[in-house]
Amino acid sequence: MxxxxxxCIIAHIDHGKSTLADRLLDATQTVTEREQKEQLLDNMDLERERGITIKSHAIQMDYSLNxxxxxxxxIDTPGHVDFSYEVSRSISACEGALLVVDAAQGIQAQTISNLYLAIEHDLEIIPIMNKIDLPSANPEEVADQIIDLIGCKREDILSVSAKSGMGVPELLEAIVDRIPAPEGDAEAPLQAVIFDSVFNPFRGIEAIFRIKNGQIRKGEKVKFMATGKTYEADEIGVxxxxxxxxxxxxxxxxxxxxxxxxxxxxxxxGDTITTVERPAEEAVSGFEDVKPMVFAGIYPVDTEEFEELRGALEKLRLNDASLTFEAETSAALGFGFRCGFLGMLHME
Incomplete structure (x- = not known):
């Protein structure tokens, strides 16, 4: 351990989180040159088309120092306020956060709200100024803003250009030096927190988790504490x-x-996974339920497709726990669903 x-990487929209993640993957040689492309972790078509991050993405790298x-x-996180629920889930699986600030724009609204989420979870914050090679960059002013916000020293702030890769080796050393190793008891009963899940049409549902205590082996019988159901771990991995x-x-x-x-x-x-043989006594405290802000009624064009729509919404909710929906009927439109979203962008 x-x-x-x-x-995780937290920042305001378009301050360069996904590009910085690309440079870290290059520097640790996680990705071969053939597989390399910009914003590598943004694998949804919608993310590529708009150039934004919607889902959090986790990836493991190997790095040697001394x-x-x-x-x-x-864990790369989104910046838009509509997807802040994704950020809070990612933060709960980490011990440290890279706070990325654009050297031209300075500190912005989403920088501060994501920072407060990280501080609530007692994460070690590494402040980073990105885009310092821009002609319009103001590194001194922005550095003063960061010092006012977190109260760190000037020498703690790292200057990086995610586009050219300048300053990335120093950043990797700082990650190893400053972020604490995870705490946990490997001998205790298993407690693993699910922070994301993906639907795979061939293999069923893949749950992505972070182990707090204990260990899990392939083929072991595991229990999901919120639903109380047991399964066999057919495949586990990184x-x-x-x-x-x-x-x-x-x-x-x-x-x-x-x-x-x-x-x-x-x-x-937010559910806890434990083993059937040695179950944990209590679940790890989960995430708070999210309150939807924008509501929309969704109706099928043909009323016979009502069940298909329900299935599609359930698969979507699996991937995005902040979506809520309930069935409703209308005299004009027939049967449909009332769905709640966190914002206009989320609704699209």
Whole structure:
């Protein structure tokens, strides 16, 4: 566990989170030149088309410093306020956060709100000024803003250009030096928190979790505490660019589990996984329920497609726990759903 570092990248919209993640992946040689492309972690078509991050993405990197090997788990997060629920889930799986600030624009609204989320979870904050090679950059002014906001020293702030890769080696050293290793008891009963889930049409639901205490082995019987259902761990592993199966994961690791779950209702984000043989006494405290801000009625064009729409919404909710919906009827439109969203962009 001493060699693991879990951290996420938080910043305002378009301050360069996903590009910085690309440079970190290049510097640690996680990605071969052939697989390399811009904003590599943004794998949804919608994210590529708009150039924004919507889902959080986790990936593991290997890094060596002074002859010791480290495993870095990076989680890239979205910047828009509509997706702040994603950010809060990612933060709960980390011990540190890279706070990225654009050297031309300075500190903005989403910088501050994401920072407060990180401080609530007692994360170690590493302040970074990005885009310092821009002609309009104001590094001194922005550095003063950051010092006022977090109360750090001037020499703690790292200057980076995510586009050219300048300053990235120093950043990797700072991650290893400043972010604490995860705490947890490898001998205790298993407690793993699910912070994301993905629907795979061939293999059922993949739950992505972070182990707080204990360890999990392939083929072991596991229990999801919120629903009380038990499954066999058909496959567990770590998230590289592609999934890499492992036979064993221990405390502090971030990984995925595939256990042939078909129904979206059976996996709740924020749920705790434990083993059937030695169950944990209590679940890890989860996330607060989210309050929707924007409501929209969604109706099928043909009333016979009502069940298909319900299935599609359930699969969507699996991937995005902040979506709420309930059935409703209308005299003019027939049967449909009333859906709640966190903002106008989220609704699109």
């Amino acid at each position: 001493k060699d693991i570092r879990n951290f 002859g010791q090997k480290y495993r870095l788990n990076l 998230l590289r660019l592609n999934k890499e199966p492992r036979s064993f994961l221990g405390a502090g690791d971030v990984g995925y589990i595939i256990s042939g779950i078909k129904e979206a209702k059976e996996v709740k984000v």
